[in-house]
Amino acid sequence: KAGVTQTPRYLIKTRGQQVTLSCSPISGHRSVSWYQQTPGQGLQFLFEYFSETQRNKGNFPGRFSGRQFSNSRSEMNVSTLELGDSALYLCASSRRDGSYEQYFGPGTRLTVT
Amino acid sequence: QQQVKQSPQSLIVQKGGISIINCAYENTAFDYFPWYQQFPGKGPALLIAIRPDVSEKKEGRFTISFNKSAKQFSLHIMDSQPGDSATYFCAASRQSGGYNKLIFGAGTRLAVHP
Numbered sequence: 001k002a003g004v005t006q007t008p009r010y011l012i013k014t015r016g017q018q019v020t021l022s023c024s025p026i027s028g029h030r031s032v033s034w035y036q037q038t039p040g041q042g043l044q045f046l047f048e049y050f051s052e053t054q055r056n057k058g059n060f061p062g063r064f065s066g067r068q069f070s071n072s073r074s075e076m077n078v079s080t081l082e083l084g085d086s087a088l089y090l091c092a093s094s095r096r097d098g099s100y101e102q103y104f105g106p107g108t109r110l111t112v113t
Numbered sequence: 114q115q116q117v118k119q120s121p122q123s124l125i126v127q128k129g130g131i132s133i134i135n136c137a138y139e140n141t142a143f144d145y146f147p148w149y150q151q152f153p154g155k156g157p158a159l160l161i162a163i164r165p166d167v168s169e170k171k172e173g174r175f176t177i178s179f180n181k182s183a184k185q186f187s188l189h190i191m192d193s194q195p196g197d198s199a200t201y202f203c204a205a206s207r208q209s210g211g212y213n214k215l216i217f218g219a220g221t222r223l224a225v226h227p
Binding site: 004031033035042043044045048050055056058090092094096100101102103104105106107 | 145147149154155156157158159162202204206208211212213214215216217218219220
């Protein structure tokens with residue numbers, strides 16, 4: 001079974017721009033969660049989508065948003081990029097129906113200059 | 114109350130030794146405690162997980178010990194190997210009620226010397 005895939009793997013953007021990251025969950029998994037990983041703040045939860053609805057949200061500004069499609073694929077968007085948004089953005093998928101084990105993708109490394 | 118505190122920050126162990134990483138939590142509503150292993154350039158990989166109704170869980174060389182009254186849990190890596198050198202994260206979540214949000218510890222960088 002293929003794992004979680006994330007595209008692109010690397011991205012360089014300029015302050016003020018916006019960016020869209022994509023995540024394809026493991027086949028059969030209907031929940032997608034997004035996390036931000038930085039050396040200073042560690043791994044922090046952004047939000048979770050299940051059945052195309054946001055179910056949980058972390059403590060991030062409204063510039064961070066996401067959505068989920070009917071095939072469970074998810075995208076997250078960051079608008080008006082700031083230098084501090086430079087991070088590894090990780091997507092995790094889970095079945096959520098009795099099993100909440102979360103499996104992570106390789107991440108998208110975003111650098112904001 | 115949402116924090117998970119992990120120690121030590123870094124750990125050096127000789128090949129064949131036991132690696133022990135500890136975590137503590139405050140929120141008694143947490144009911145799922147996984148451990149993840151992360152190599153440089155990779156996403157975290159689920160190693161092993163435990164629920165509060167069990168005091169110990171073993172999978173191969175990896176064991177989780179859980180102390181509900183002390184609100185602590187730990188990862189033991191037996192017969193540590195150089196290939197175990199990675200960063201380890203403990204996490205906790207409250208899955209009852211439909212919360213699927215993992216709260217992570219700060220991580221422990223493990224180096225296993227040959």
